[in-house]
Amino acid sequence: MNMRLFLSPPHMSGKEQQYIAEVFQSNYIAPLGAFVNRFEESIKTYTGTSNALALSSATAGLHLALRVLGVGAGDYVLASSFTFIGSVNAIVYQNAHPIFVDSDESWNISPELLKVAIQKAPKKPKALIITHLYGQVCKLDEIVALCKEEGIWLIEDAAESLGASYRDRQSGTFGDMAVYSFNGNKILTTSGGGMLVSENEAWMAKARFLSTQAKEDTLHYEHKEIGYNYRLSNVLAAIGVAQMEVLDERVKRRREIFALYKKILGENEEIAFMPELENSRGNRWLTTLTFAKTNPKKIIHALEESNIESRPLWKPMHLQPLFAEALCVQDGTSQGLFEQGICLPSGSSMSGEDVVRVCEMIQKELV
Ligand SMILES: Cc1ncc(COP(=O)(O)O)c(C=O)c1O
Structure with a gap:
């Protein structure tokens, strides 16, 4: 049996262990330490943001963002x-109510349906969380303008x-706040981790305070509000610093893998790849596509038999049992994508031969 081909496995730069050794030499495996600062600085430099906060996960970052922006019980979040x-x-951690908005032909959130959702909301939504799905950006011009207009x-x-x-x-x-994830399957990984960024210094100072148990600036332990233990360890930040050094290479390789899949499979009328918006450059974190006729489960099972991991596209939130009661504005787009789509192995360490092998297996299974 071939070695398992994963969807998106970690891909080390080679510097990780050297930096981790430095952490141990300094004994700053805890609490915070120099690599946490370096990791934050590297994100600031790369993305051009003024403030970054290294956290244990992107989920933690989103929680802090909602807290800092004043989203609380009974509020609505698109x-x-x-x-x-x-x-x-x-959104649920904050006892607020989600309003789910469907995708359009970009596969990302539809600005048109977003307008409908704002009209239909029982009260004015406080915030909107948009996902740049699979590394392809949303229609940011329309979305940023709409959020400004609506407050x-x-x-x-x-x-x-x-x-x-x-x-x-x-x-x-582009947003008021944003998160990146360094979870195990992402384009870069710290095994687990996240980063919150924003231009607003006051919000970021508040997020920093909340992420370390909301301890007041006193000698003793004084607390006036509820906080969290959400900071990233210096050991994991050392991995992050090493990973950031190769981000451009990783994006380049993921885009090459996408281009090769497209070259081999793109002629087939059965297959449509996730589009890339004009004026954008996605990182092609995962190569994703839909089949017009073939059931993607058949392909997933066939690939699995050859020890190749592939997955259905995300199941939309408005179809999740957990959110059966939640408000949503949908027109069937993401449900269709979920039913017809697939994520293919896309790790930056995969070879061209691997891509060809996956394509040949898919071609054999097409209706
Ligand atoms: C779109 C999206 N949002 C949020 C998360 C959560 O990130 P984390 O695992 O760092 O909390 C992930 C992945 O894990 C994701 O893919």
């Missing part, structure tokens, strides 16, 4: 329906889109 649950869990905070879930850009600006720099 969100992309076609996403991973980590994008919206924090709704914009939070970018850039968990999957580190290194993607729109009009030459990095994803995660």
Whole structure:
């Protein structure tokens, strides 16, 4: 049996162990330490944001963002329906209500349906969380303008889109706040971790305070509000610093893998790849496509028999049993994508031969 071909396995730069050794030499495996600062600085430099906060996960970052922006019990928060649950869990943590909005032909949130959702909301939504799905950016011009016009905070879930850009600006720099994820399957990984970014210094100072148990600035332990233990360890930040050094290479390789899949499979009328918006450059975190006729489950099972991991596209939030009662504005788009779509192995360490092998197996299974 061939070695398992994973969807998106970690890909080390080679510097990780050296930096981790430095952490141990300094004995700053805890609490925070120099690598946490370096990791934050590297994100600031790469993305062009002024403030960054290294956290244990992107989910934690979204929770802090909602807290800082004043979203609380009974508030409404608009969100992309076609996403991973980590994008919206924090709405529930805050006892607020999600309003899910369907996708359009971009596969990302539809600005038109967003307008409908704002009209239909029982009261004015406080915030919107958009996901740049699979590393491809949303229609940011329309969304940013709409949020400004309506007075709704914009939070970018850039968990999957580190290194993607729109009009030459990095994803995660368009909203009021944004998160990146360094979870195990992302374009870069710290095994687990996240980063919150924003231009607003006061919000970021508040997020920093809340992320370390909301301890007041006193000698003893004084607390006036509830906080969290959400900071990233210095050991994991050392991995992050090493990973950031190769981000451009990783984006380049993921885009090459996408291009090769497209070259081999793109002629087939059965197959449609996730589009890339004009004026944008996605990181192609995962190569994703839909089949017009073939059932994707058949392909997933066939690939699995050859020890190749592939997955259905995200099941939209408005179809999740957990959110059966939640408000949503949908027109069947993301449901169709979920039923017809697939994520293919896309790791930056995969070879061209691997891509060819996956394509040949898919071609054999097509209706
Ligand atoms: C779109 C999206 N949002 C949020 C998350 C949550 O990130 P984390 O695992 O760092 O909490 C993920 C992935 O894990 C994701 O893909």
